[in-house]
Amino acid sequence: MFPFIYLVILGLCCCTKESNEVQLDRPRLNGPSVAVLYDVVEFSCEILNLENNETILLNLFRKDDRTEVLGDYPIKPGQEIGVFPREIKDVYEGYLECVASIQNNTEINATVSQPHFFKVVEPVKGAEIINTDPTEFFEGNNLELQCKVEAGNHVSYQWFLNGRLITLSPFHWIGDNRLIISRASSKDSGSYMCQAKNVFNETTVFSSNSSDVLITVKVLVSTPDISFTVVKDDHNYLAIITCQSERGDLPITFSLYKSKELIINATVSERHVTFKVPAVLDQHSGWLQCQANNGQQVEYSRWFPFEIVSVAGPVTVHSDYDMARNYAVVRLRLYCKAARGTHPRFQWYLNQTPLRDRGSFYYVVDKPPEQSILLLSVGSSSSGKYRCEVWDSFDNSTVISSKKLYVDKEVLNRISTSVVATVFSCFTVLVLLVLLCCLSGVMFRVKHHQQKLDSSLEMDQRLVASEYDTDFAEYSEDPDVARAPREDEFYLESEASEDELTQIKLERSTLENLADEESN
Numbered sequence: 001m002f003p004f005i006y007l008v009i010l011g012l013c014c015c016t017k018e019s020n021e022v023q024l025d026r027p028r029l030n031g032p033s034v035a036v037l038y039d040v041v042e043f044s045c046e047i048l049n050l051e052n053n054e055t056i057l058l059n060l061f062r063k064d065d066r067t068e069v070l071g072d073y074p075i076k077p078g079q080e081i082g083v084f085p086r087e088i089k090d091v092y093e094g095y096l097e098c099v100a101s102i103q104n105n106t107e108i109n110a111t112v113s114q115p116h117f118f119k120v121v122e123p124v125k126g127a128e129i130i131n132t133d134p135t136e137f138f139e140g141n142n143l144e145l146q147c148k149v150e151a152g153n154h155v156s157y158q159w160f161l162n163g164r165l166i167t168l169s170p171f172h173w174i175g176d177n178r179l180i181i182s183r184a185s186s187k188d189s190g191s192y193m194c195q196a197k198n199v200f201n202e203t204t205v206f207s208s209n210s211s212d213v214l215i216t217v218k219v220l221v222s223t224p225d226i227s228f229t230v231v232k233d234d235h236n237y238l239a240i241i242t243c244q245s246e247r248g249d250l251p252i253t254f255s256l257y258k259s260k261e262l263i264i265n266a267t268v269s270e271r272h273v274t275f276k277v278p279a280v281l282d283q284h285s286g287w288l289q290c291q292a293n294n295g296q297q298v299e300y301s302r303w304f305p306f307e308i309v310s311v312a313g314p315v316t317v318h319s320d321y322d323m324a325r326n327y328a329v330v331r332l333r334l335y336c337k338a339a340r341g342t343h344p345r346f347q348w349y350l351n352q353t354p355l356r357d358r359g360s361f362y363y364v365v366d367k368p369p370e371q372s373i374l375l376l377s378v379g380s381s382s383s384g385k386y387r388c389e390v391w392d393s394f395d396n397s398t399v400i401s402s403k404k405l406y407v408d409k410e411v412l413n414r415i416s417t418s419v420v421a422t423v424f425s426c427f428t429v430l431v432l433l434v435l436l437c438c439l440s441g442v443m444f445r446v447k448h449h450q451q452k453l454d455s456s457l458e459m460d461q462r463l464v465a466s467e468y469d470t471d472f473a474e475y476s477e478d479p480d481v482a483r484a485p486r487e488d489e490f491y492l493e494s495e496a497s498e499d500e501l502t503q504i505k506l507e508r509s510t511l512e513n514l515a516d517e518e519s520n
Contacts, residue, residue: 027058029098029113035088036200037122043084045073045098045113055103058082063095063115070096074103090153093120119154123206126150127196129213136216138296143181143217147194147210154198162190189217221248224292226301230279230308230343230394237308237394239279243290243301244272255291258306281308311341311392315402321378321412329412334374336388336402343393346372351384368393376407383408456511 024047031043045058060071070092073082086092096118101110130146137143147157159166159179166172166179173180177196181188191214197207228241243254254273255265266273279285290301315338322331338344346366348355355362355374361382363375376382385404392398 024056024100024102024108024111026111027098027100027113029060029096029116031096031116031118033117034119034121034201035092036204037088037090037120040085040087043071043086043096043098043116045082045084045100046080047075047100047111048080053077054105057101057103059099059101060084060086061097061099062091063097088120090120090122092118094118121198121200121206122151122153124149124152124155124196124198124208125206127194127208127210129192129194129210131213131215135214136218137184138218138220139185140183140220143179143184143188143215145179145192145194145213147177147179147196149196149208152196152198152206152208155196156198158195158197160193160195161188163193184217186217186219189215191215218249218295219247220296221252221292221294221299222246223299224254224290224301226288226290226304228288228304228306230392232394237279237281239277239306239308241275241277241288241290242272243275243292245292245299246271248292248294250294252292252294255293257289257291258286279306279308282310283307307342309340309342310395311338311344311390311398311400313400314339315388315390315400317386317388317402317405319405329378329409332376332378332382332407332412334376334386334388334405335371336374336390337371338390338400341390341392342369344369344390345393345396347389348372348374349387349389350382378407378409378412380409452511456508 027045027047029043029045032041035041043060045060047056047058054077056075058073058075059069061069068091071084071086073084075082094117095115097115098113099110100112102108127147127149130148131144133144145159147159149155155177157174157177159174166174168174171182171184173182177194179192179194191212193212194210195207196210197205199205222245224243224245226241226243228239231238231240241256243256245252248271250269250271251267252271253265253267256263256275256277263277264275266275285306287303288306289303292299292301315336317334317336319332319334321329321333324330334348336346336348345368348362348364350362355364357364361377361379365373365375367373372388374386374388385406387404388402390400390402
């Protein structure tokens, strides 16, 4: 009982003491939400409903660091607002709070304002591109550039190539202050610049441009092509072998191999090179290959047979044509080909006139060493005799000519005798087949009718024989039995005989009618 009374008295005393203490209202912090570094701005902290006669101390802190006081202001009894003029530093950025407490009195609890976010903008300057990779490399590799600034925060970045803004793409990634280009190509070569900027109050923009950085993306050499021509020097032959690549940065080193043996190589500032190699006529001398390299990898041409075959006959000309909707021949193609020869030259003739390149009604397409094609527009001007001549490109002492081919519009559109004979033969065979089918049908019907007549006669003979056998059996029996038959037996036999005769008469009448109809 006594402890309970003690606790009640102690609680009453505490309540009386707390009710006599001064309670501070929660202060309210006001001020700008953004400012430029080193600008001077004012924050105000307001505390209302003061009911004490003591000085209140207002302190400005950053919420996450109460150890550093950013500003203080004591207000005397009767005052409600404290002002903090501050030169802005970068440490001011973040959530600020105003703490109100009774000066020199720690028994009264301090109160804290709502957090106030404050942003500090440091103008950007000193943009610079950092590249740790070589500024010259081959296509297919990646490029990564980084833009750094000497000073500044809340910075956004833009990248430019040769003065044009770089945008996002499957091969261009822009994030933070980096530009990454995957599988760079020659299109990515040029001068790169980064622009760093930040904005104050959406009205003032600070920016800094880096100096240009020159990036060169070298083009890999493409697969070389190999070909050769032949020239005659007195009684000797030389092969002029050409190695050529369509693309690739210069210089390029070309190497010529015969089988696996290196014959010659050369580094040139062009995408092609020629080599002179002695050659033997009408003899297979192995296989040739070109190799090209401009710094990173070697490209190989196809293996090419090193063989020089002189032109030989016969020279043949064959043709095909195009027809219009009315089935008239309007275009004709003539193909000229020699039986053999690796380096032929072709010449077309109409009558005795040579046809070169293109004319009003023709067009020549040479496709050595296979053939030459003459495209003709069929008309009155294209009528005549055509032939083709072929000779070696390295020696024109031997010329082989084809047979003459006569071309005429009316002849081309006339139906040939062989076509007419073929059509008439097919029609005759068809008529004979129809006649054969008809005769087979008639013979089948006659044979079928004869079989029916034979079967009818055979049935009549069987019926007559059956009646004769029955009559003879009746009269050869016992006379007493024959003269005294039972009444029921006589009735049944008579009935059966009459039915059979009726049936026989019906069948005979039917067969006769069928025979008459077939004969008619």
